[in-house]
Amino acid sequence: MRIGELSRRTGTPTRLLRYYEEQGLLTPGRLPNGYRDYGEHLVDRVQQIRGLLDVGLPTRVIKDVLPCLDTPCTITISDASEELVELLRRERDRMDARIACLARNRDAIDAYLAQVTASRGAV
DNA sequence: CTTCTGACA
DNA sequence: TGTCAGTA
The missing domain is CATH 1.10.287 (Helix Hairpins)
Structure with missing residues (x-):
């Protein structure tokens, strides 16, 4: 899906979606026309990111914790x-x-x- | 019409 | 984070 749909489905401004990518929190693919291409799993990932951000975690830390995040809202125990x-x-x-x-x-x-x-x- | 990058009252 | 610009 393109950034507009992800924005609607997550209630996150496209401005922030691009910002998260800039901070290494999201790495969407690119369509032949240059538009960002987001996979379904990223809908949950954005929820995770926003949740952590709301609690006060800086994007720096979220970037490290991200690979430990699971689809719903849980944090799987892995490396750390x-x-x-x-x-x-x-x-x-x-x-x-x-x-x-x-x-x-x-x-x-x-x-x-x-x-x-x-x-x-x-x- | 939608998205992109870059910039800043 | 919002928003405006000038494109593709």
């Missing part, structure tokens, strides 16, 4: 340099920190909302 393992462990810890921060902010909002609700009810 000690360096990559350590990097991922640090990323995991950063995720924990973000989760804790989000939880605090959520609780703060809950408290605020409770106040607003109470005052409105009183009046």
Whole structure:
């Protein structure tokens, strides 16, 4: 499929699809007319990439983890340099920190909302 | 009409 | 990341 269809099917701007390729995350083939040619399996791959990106992993790391990614949303255990393992462990810890921060902010909002609700009810 | 590369208020 | 340009 060409970039337009992949974009629609993944909800990813073509601009980003080309960017991911530039970063070595995708390597689509080329049609005789020069257009990029994406295989079906790349639909899932893009999902993987976006998911990892959303969690905060830089494209640099994703490029190394990519060969370990499986179709759905799982990460298959395969090779993995000690360096990559350590990097991922640090990323995991950063995720924990973000989760804790989000939880605090959520609780703060809950408290605020409770106040607003109470005052409105009183009046 | 769709995609391509390169550039930047 | 968005977007505009000038092509093929």
